Amino acid sequence: MIELRDLRKEFAGVTALDGITLSVPAGEIHGIVGRSGAGKSTLIRCLTGLERPTSGTVRIGEVEITSARGAALRTARRTIGMVFQHANLLDSRTALRNVEHPLEIAGVPRSKRRARAAELLELVGLADRGGSYPAQLSGGQQQRVGIARALAAEPQILLCDEPTSALDSRTTRQILDLIRSLRDRLGITVLIITHEMSVVREVCDSVTLLADGQIENTGSIIDALSQADSPLSRALLPLPPSGRPSGTVVETLTTGISLDTALEAVRSSGADAHLDAGTVETIAGTVVGRLQFTVADAAGAQTLITSLAARDIHAEVA
Known part of the structure; x- marks a missing residue:
């Protein structure tokens, strides 16, 4: 649906x-x-044709945006359809x-655009608020x-x-649930530009990390998480603060393995390991966990790493 090829903008x-x-x-x-x-932001403007790339192409469906002009x-x-940080x-x-506004600009007859707008407000759960002005709506409703306008x-x-x-955590979850529901019902493709990793974990099927105008990492959410050493994996599933451990620190990354199974693997290794911090989430239907252990010395850390590797659990000295 969306194809970018060697896109450059200077x-x-x-x-x-x-x-x-x-x-x-x-x-x-x-x-x-x-x-x-x-x-x-530059990528968005090139996608929508607001900026002409210096070179490369943007294709959406069968249309090459970079070569289109005028009508x-x-x-x-x-x-x-564009959805902004603030509804504007x-x-x-x-x-x-x-x-109705974009349909009015497009010249759609009043009866048709009114019916379409009412249908969309019902779709987003606001069938009873069509007569309300923005000042009468909450941030989530806006x-x-x-x-709906998009x-x-x-x-x-x-x-x-x-x-x-710009939304609180509860409203954020409701909006993300709505976006997922709309994708499922309408079959549309959704591109979310965000700095909130929680949004990516919650709703995205795949992710791309941009750094200095280049793609640093891209792939499905699970593939991105599985690359334990990558900045994207650590950002998607960060460890909570753990103070200043005394000893050798070992971090593990588990994919598709329960927390109980991971901890049992640590115990059975025979290493004197203490759990300092950890985070476990179900992402895209898969249980993913990042755990941090402190081991007394380097030899014990290597014993732990070798034992976990035999059980397909990634582990390394932090």
Whole structure:
């Protein structure tokens, strides 16, 4: 559905994107993560045709965005629905009329756009709030209206730019559940730009880490997590603070293994290991855990690592 090929973008000699090649299949929820300045915003602008890349191509479905001009580009942009960090609703319009707005611009007759807007508000759980103005809605409700508006023109892609960073944790979960539900019901492809790893863990099927305008890591969530030494794996599943352990520190990464099984493997190794910190989550239906142990000396640490490796548990001296 989304194909980027050797995408480069330079601004006055400064490289913002450096050879980005990425493929996102139809119906997938893909996360783009990276620190400030990594190139995320430039990537969005190239995807939507707001910026022309210096070289390379952007293809969405059968349309090559980089070569489209005029009416063809406007038509191509209608295949992309945008959801922003802040809903950016028009204060003078009700929720229903905010959802109608892109259809009104496209020249859709009033009766048809009114019916479509009502249908979408029901889809996002706001069937009874069509007559409410933005000031009468909570932040989560405003974001739901923004999502409904993004879906008005029946796009193939939902592009979400930090869609939950202005929301509390409970509302964030509700919005992510809604995005997943919409993907399942409508079959749309979703691209989420975010700095929140919790969002990626919660809803994404795959993820790409950008650093200095380049792809540092990309793949399915489980594949990314399984690369124990990668910055992306550590960011997706970080260890909580553990103080200052006295001894040799060993970290383990388990995929598809229960916590009880991992701890039993440690006990059966015979090493004098103490659990200092750990985090275990179910991500994409798979139990994933990162544990930190302190062992008295290097010899004991090696015994532990060798024993765990025999049980397909990755372990290394931190």
